[in-house]
Amino acid sequence: MHDIRQIRENPETFDAGLARRGVEPVSARLIALDEQRRSVATRLQEGQNRRNEASKAIGKAMGQGDTAAADVLKAEVALLKDTLPALEAEEKDVAAQLQDALAGLPNIPVAEVPDGEDETQNVEVLKWGTPGTFAFTPKEHADIGPALGLDFEIGAKLSGARFTFLKGQMARLHRALAQFMLDTQTASNGFLECNVPLLVRDEAVYGTGQLPKFSEDLFRTTDGRWLIPTAEVSLTNAVAGEILDAATLPLRMTALTPCFRSEAGSAGRDTRGFIRQHQFEKVELVTICRPEDSEGEHEKMVAAAESILQALELPYRKVLLCAGDMGATARLTYDLEVWLPGQQAYREISSISNCGDYQARRMNARYKPEGAKKTEFVHTLNGSGLAVGRTLVAVLENYQREDGSVLVPEALKPWMGGIEKLEALA
Incomplete structure (x- = not known):
């Protein structure tokens, strides 16, 4: 959501910022709506004040025996009572139009965000690790996984496309990854573990920008609630409507949850395998902080996500997203892309905004x-620390062996109960 006062003061700057995201100039319309709203509000306030004044004057006139003056005043009050509701309705309607117009606009990219329309114009910031070499042609996870317990057929039978059923050591590895991530983000990186609702109201998904x-x-339930697409929704909205004590900031929170996405905008993408699912698990990171701290907190969150990949010794690269590839709520986003030898490509595994x-x-x-008299809005940040399923994919592809087995990364062994290698199910 944008501040209409800043738009009034700097309309050209606002339109220029939105233009970087492919949005046509809208400041003139927003300012016109705001002027209309303020004009109606002024007329409404003046009418209410006059009604109150006239009502008091009626009592005074009656007390002085001036019934003629009292009758004139009564007629004026009656007329105001008829006209004020229409002004109230008009003010509410125009305010709603302005609110809806503002709510539908994306965030403004900061200056360091590169121009660009899509992922091809993102900027690589760094690479970590060296992709491993194989004495054989490495396979994609969708070819390795089924023998080890990654069952796409049962998932499809139960729920349709983009659902997967994990069995045996594969399910254990998935659970170990999630626990390892959560333990690292809490014990090593200072995030507070939370257990959050998976079903939320309209206000929550509106607050984080999905509505x-x-x-x-x-996905929406029959009683009007929404299944969370990420724990960002629940964690961030924990402070909705609150006035926080500055001394409590920053708030750093994390949660491991199932996530649910219809993937409506990704038809035909990653239909094979475990990368793009309707249901998946993710360790989410959310920070609530003072405006002057948000840049530093962003770097800390990126480092927290990187720490998981580094511990698992998975090669990755850090990418600064261009204006056209960022999510609507972000003003600056880094993606972490993990190396997948089966695809011979880097693929997104975390996005931190x-x-x-x-x-x-x-x-x-x-x-x-x-020491201040007025309140200020906090800054919010979110990111994956990491997506569990995509990390599973990266482990399968990077730790595969020619015989079809997959080694367990050293960092995960304490969570694997002595299992050091995934082998074909009996």
Whole structure:
């Protein structure tokens, strides 16, 4: 959500920022709606004030025996009572139009975000690790996995496409990855573990920006709740409507949850394998902080996600997303892309975004700076630390052996109960 006052003060700058995301100029329309709203609000306030004044004057006139003056005043009050509801309705309607128009706009990219329309124009920041060499042609996870317990057929039988059934040591490896990630983010990286609702109200998905524009990417229950697409929704909205004590900031939270996405906008992409699922698990990282701290917190979150890949010795690269490839709520995003030898490509495994005050304005989440009289909006940040299923894919491909087995990364062994290698199910 954007601040209409800043748009009024710098309309050209606002339109230029949105243009980087392919949005046509809208400041003139927004300012016109705001002027209309303020004009109606002024007329409404003036009418209410006059009604109150006239009502008091009626009593005074009656007390003085001036019935003629009292009758004139009564007629004026009666007329105001008839006209004020229409003004109230008009103000509400125009305010809703302005709110809806603002809510449908993406965040403004910060200056360091590169221009570009899609992922081909993202900028590589660094690479970590060296892709391993194999004495054989490495396979993709969809070819390795079924013999080891990655069952796409049962998943499809139960639920349709993009659902998978994990069995035996494969299920154990998936659980170990999730536990390893959660333990690392809490014990080593300072995030508070949370257990959050998976079903949320409209207000929650509106607060983090999935509504109103991206409802088709979500699943909705028959009672009107939404299945979370990521724990970002629950964690970030924990501060919705709150005025936080500055001394408590930053708040760093993490949660391991199932996530549910319709993948409506990804028809035909990654239909084979375990990369793009309707249901998957992810360790989410969320930070709530003061505006002056958000840049530093962003770097800490990126480092926290990188620490998992480094511990697992998975080669990856860090990418700065261009304006056209960022999510709507972000003003700056780094992606981490892990190396998949079966595909001979780097694929996204984490996306860490600084949203500035965009979500905070939607949620009305504020804090009171020490010694200040007025409150300010907090900044919110979110990212994956990591997506469990995609990390499983990376382990399978990077640790595969020619006989079809997969070695367990050293960092995971304490969570694997003595299992050091995944082998074909009996």
